[in-house]
Amino acid sequence: MYNKHLDAFLTAADCGSFTKAAEKLFISPNALIKQINLLEGRLELTLFRRTNHGIVLTEAGKSIYRDARRIIHISEQALVTAKALTTGKQNIIRLGSSMMNPCRPIVELWVAVSSSYPHIKLSIVPIDDGKSDKQDFFAEKTGSADIIAGLFPSTLWKNKVNALKIRQLPLSVAVPINHPLASRKRLMLTDLYSETLLMVERGDTIYIDRLRDELETAHPQIHIHDVPSYDISIFNYAATTGHPMITADIWSEIHPSLVTLPCDWGGDYSVPYGLLYAKEPAPHVREFVEIMTSLIKEQTTF
Numbered sequence: 001m002y003n004k005h006l007d008a009f010l011t012a013a014d015c016g017s018f019t020k021a022a023e024k025l026f027i028s029p030n031a032l033i034k035q036i037n038l039l040e041g042r043l044e045l046t047l048f049r050r051t052n053h054g055i056v057l058t059e060a061g062k063s064i065y066r067d068a069r070r071i072i073h074i075s076e077q078a079l080v081t082a083k084a085l086t087t088g089k090q091n092i093i094r095l096g097s098s099m100m101n102p103c104r105p106i107v108e109l110w111v112a113v114s115s116s117y118p119h120i121k122l123s124i125v126p127i128d129d130g131k132s133d134k135q136d137f138f139a140e141k142t143g144s145a146d147i148i149a150g151l152f153p154s155t156l157w158k159n160k161v162n163a164l165k166i167r168q169l170p171l172s173v174a175v176p177i178n179h180p181l182a183s184r185k186r187l188m189l190t191d192l193y194s195e196t197l198l199m200v201e202r203g204d205t206i207y208i209d210r211l212r213d214e215l216e217t218a219h220p221q222i223h224i225h226d227v228p229s230y231d232i233s234i235f236n237y238a239a240t241t242g243h244p245m246i247t248a249d250i251w252s253e254i255h256p257s258l259v260t261l262p263c264d265w266g267g268d269y270s271v272p273y274g275l276l277y278a279k280e281p282a283p284h285v286r287e288f289v290e291i292m293t294s295l296i297k298e299q300t301t302f
Contacts, residue, residue, distance in 0.1 A: 091284035096127035096145030103149035166274035193221035199244035
């Protein structure tokens with residue numbers, strides 16, 4: 001339903017090169033460039049600045065990049081819903097997803113067993129990253145999602161939702177692509193000395209608070225700058241100021257001007273990723289959660 005040239009655009013933006021993107025898409029560079037030219041013509045916008053070293057998103061391109069995945073999500077959700085109406089009644093699980101709450105790991109896990117549960121179908125629905133009270137998403141009749149994929153900021157959602165942990169994600173560092181550290185494969189804490197490190201303010205997420213305690217106590221050479229709960233504006237701030245920021249690998253594709261790098265923190269500093277769902281879920285949602293629980297053998301509630 002959406003313009004398929006968006007797929008080519010996203011791949012090119014992620015790769016930073018038409019040649020590399022073409023290889024990934026199994027088409028010729030000329031064919032890819034033609035698709036991008038057609039998309040730019042349709043939109044009447046210049047999306048890329050071509051250079052001898054590759055391609056760089058223009059400001060218009062960055063704007064389209066931020067919204068493109070949301071457009072694709074909406075289109076795919078509409079198609080899934082329409083097909084469900086033509087094939088009879090099914091239990092549709094509305095899986096909320098967004099830039100800050102990516103659902104790909106959950107979908108991949110479900111795909112592996114979905115054939116055993118033909119009566120349950122996943123429908124990806126876009127959610128608003130700016131909504132702080134995730135309980136709103138699960139409100140009966142008015143809620144937009146049955147389940148949300150994402151990290152657990154437990155101090156915000158405590159006692160409001162149930163959570164099923166899928167995995168632990170090590171905390172990483174995102175730096176602008178032109179930062180001196182961007183070429184590194186892995187960072188050491190000493191690499192961050194004298195840097196201004198963006199970190200979500202204390203009290204937002206207990207898992208990041210643990211890392212903050214370590215840095216403030218043992219590594220005062222790192223200057224910590226508090227930021228509000230993460231949304232795309234924080235990633236934009238990191239890209240424009242040149243400051244490194246605490247992040248997780250699952251957010252590595254949020255901003256094309258940032259590179260996500262692992263860091264040796266000197267300890268296990270990670271955040272849980274998984275499902276968030278209502279305290280009193282509907283029967284079909286409860287069944288889905290039980291199936292997922294049996295797959296991962298580990299449930300976390302708070």
